[in-house]
Amino acid sequence: MSHFYESNLFWLSWQLLTTLGFVLGIMLVAHLLKSQRSTSSTIAWLLVIVLVPYLGVPLYLMIGGRKMRRRAESKEQVYHRRRKLPSETSGGPAERILQSFGIPPATSGNRVELVTSGEEAYRLLLDLIDKAEHSIHITTYILGRGPVGEAIIERLAQRAADGVSVRLLLDDVGSWRVGRKFVSPLTAAGAKVAFFMPMLHLPFRGRTNLRNHRKIVVVDGQHALTGGMNLAEEYMGPTPDPERWRDFSLVSSGPAVLDLADLFRSDWKFATGETIAKEEESPYAVESNGSIAQVVASGPDVSGDPLYAALVSVAFAAKWRIWVVTPYFIPDETLARALELAARRGVDVRVIVPDQSNHGMADLARVSYLRQIQNAGGQVLLYQPGMVHAKVVLIDHDLAIVGSANMDMRSLFLNYEVAVFLYSQPQVDATAAWIETLMSQSQRGLSERGRFTQLAEDVVRLLSPLL
Numbered sequence: 001m002s003h004f005y006e007s008n009l010f011w012l013s014w015q016l017l018t019t020l021g022f023v024l025g026i027m028l029v030a031h032l033l034k035s036q037r038s039t040s041s042t043i044a045w046l047l048v049i050v051l052v053p054y055l056g057v058p059l060y061l062m063i064g065g066r067k068m069r070r071r072a073e074s075k076e077q078v079y080h081r082r083r084k085l086p087s088e089t090s091g092g093p094a095e096r097i098l099q100s101f102g103i104p105p106a107t108s109g110n111r112v113e114l115v116t117s118g119e120e121a122y123r124l125l126l127d128l129i130d131k132a133e134h135s136i137h138i139t140t141y142i143l144g145r146g147p148v149g150e151a152i153i154e155r156l157a158q159r160a161a162d163g164v165s166v167r168l169l170l171d172d173v174g175s176w177r178v179g180r181k182f183v184s185p186l187t188a189a190g191a192k193v194a195f196f197m198p199m200l201h202l203p204f205r206g207r208t209n210l211r212n213h214r215k216i217v218v219v220d221g222q223h224a225l226t227g228g229m230n231l232a233e234e235y236m237g238p239t240p241d242p243e244r245w246r247d248f249s250l251v252s253s254g255p256a257v258l259d260l261a262d263l264f265r266s267d268w269k270f271a272t273g274e275t276i277a278k279e280e281e282s283p284y285a286v287e288s289n290g291s292i293a294q295v296v297a298s299g300p301d302v303s304g305d306p307l308y309a310a311l312v313s314v315a316f317a318a319k320w321r322i323w324v325v326t327p328y329f330i331p332d333e334t335l336a337r338a339l340e341l342a343a344r345r346g347v348d349v350r351v352i353v354p355d356q357s358n359h360g361m362a363d364l365a366r367v368s369y370l371r372q373i374q375n376a377g378g379q380v381l382l383y384q385p386g387m388v389h390a391k392v393v394l395i396d397h398d399l400a401i402v403g404s405a406n407m408d409m410r411s412l413f414l415n416y417e418v419a420v421f422l423y424s425q426p427q428v429d430a431t432a433a434w435i436e437t438l439m440s441q442s443q444r445g446l447s448e449r450g451r452f453t454q455l456a457e458d459v460v461r462l463l464s465p466l467l
Contacts (some may be wrong), residue, residue, distance in 0.1 A: 001434050039361075089298060094399060097313050098296055101306035105452040106294035106423060109152060112253030113429050118236035118244045121229050124251050125236070128219045135165040137218045137264045137276075139172035141211070141404075143184060151232055151238075152180070156252025157189040166191035167276075169268055171212045172198045174230070177307070194271045210300045212267060214261050214405050215249075216220065221278075222256045226250055227402055228391045237390065244437065246383070248325070248390035248404055250420055252293065259295035262417060266301065292423040299416035300404065307405060307419055308412040310339050314395045321348035323394040323435050327357050327387065329366040330408035336369050340376040349378035352438050354388045361460070367446065368461040374446055381442035388438065391419075392431060399423060400431040 005027075093108045115121045126142060129136055136159060143149050160166040168186060170178060172195040183193045194211040217225040227249025229235040234245050260465055265276045296306035315322060315338035322342055329351060331339070343349040357363055370380045391403040391411075403419025405411035 106254035139169040142230035160189035160191035343376040343378035
């Protein structure tokens with residue numbers, strides 16, 4: 001008799017779990033279809049949930065979501081107040097598209113300088129730290145444990161001991177090798193250190209796969225350093241290093257720094273719960289005949305996908321050139337098609353990537369997209385000396401985009417990213433000159449592929465939405 005009850009109990013439990021799983025699967029499919037994401041990504045997730053539900057359902061619950069509604073609404077309220085200010089800039093169609101997503105308008109009167117070497121970036125960073133009077137706010141994806149990371153921690157600790165308010169925000173995945181002991185000199189000196197989205201966190205705090213990939217340094221609310229460089233030997237250092245990656249950043253002062261400061265405050269509050277008082281910042285200086293710049297945040301905390309939308313829009317509108325520098329090139333089908341069609345209508349489309357990046361799977365996944373551009377008349381250039389980590393897009397002669405976002409689906413649709421749109425001629429021309437130096441050291445064109453290679457590339461392209 002007991003065996004009969006046990007069998008029935010097992011059968012009822014199994015039926016209940018199956019029914020709950022089925023209902024949950026239906027709810028997730030409905031949520032997936034309602035969410036704004038690329039068609040290829042939606043299809044990939046549908047296949048996993050439907051064909052392998054016992055794997056797909058928990059996997060989607062853990063890493064499938066890509067937007068955090070409350071954070072987006074909170075940021076929209078900040079942006080709404082900024083939108084009330086009249087814009088006297090001429091950022092053109094790109095600015096108008098970005099503002100339609102709630103992004104703050106472009107500002108004039110900025111001083112913007114390009115940072116094209118790791119030695120220059122390291123010197124400027126330490127100089128900003130040394131000259132800080134009130135506050136130093138830094139967020140980075142990777143903090144290295146080598147000499148560069150140690151030197152930065154030591155310098156920040158000195159300034160904290162001097163009474164400067166120092167806050168360091170590290171992504172928990174990107175800086176997973178950094179333990180509490182490594183940053184203990186900072187906290188001992190009175191600085192504050194936080195880890196963004198720890199791997200082990202409460203579910204309502206967000207999806208584990210949504211990482212903070214932003215690189216922002218704001219000093220006294222007046223000066224900023226942002227772009228593609230993390231704080232480690234691969235990106236910067238006191239002396240030239242032939243093994244160092246080629247990267248690109250901006251050092252700026254002026255009203256655009258306010259938007260970078262707002263972005264740091266938002267991320268810091270999410271990570272720690274602390275609201276940073278604006279009294280810690282000093283009034284910014286406006287440069288006469290300064291540059292026009294627009295800070296663009298993208299990620300789970302922003303409604304829509306403004307950076308992606310702007311890239312697609314300017315690709316379709318470009319008349320003369322589209323030059324792209326990125327370490328990983330895995331766009332979605334729409335952006336890839338926009339670049340292809342631009343090449344077919346005679347626009348000078350060039351994509352510069354490292355001959356071999358630090359991610360072999362990404363290198364394999366990029367090839368079919370690069371061939372799509374090349375077959376349409378665009379140029380593919382493989383940088384030979386080493387790794388290129390810069391994220392730069394040049395459109396015609398009036399727009400340069402510099403930031404933390406790679407041209408891949410993770411950066412465009414999942415990660416917390418930031419970019420600066422530069423609309424002034426001197427910065428656009430200087431960016432073009434730097435890209436030309438990369439081209440001079442690059443091999444042009446992809447080699448022919450065999451049948452097996454073609455099959456491998458096509459299979460990986462199908463999986464690229466999940467990479």
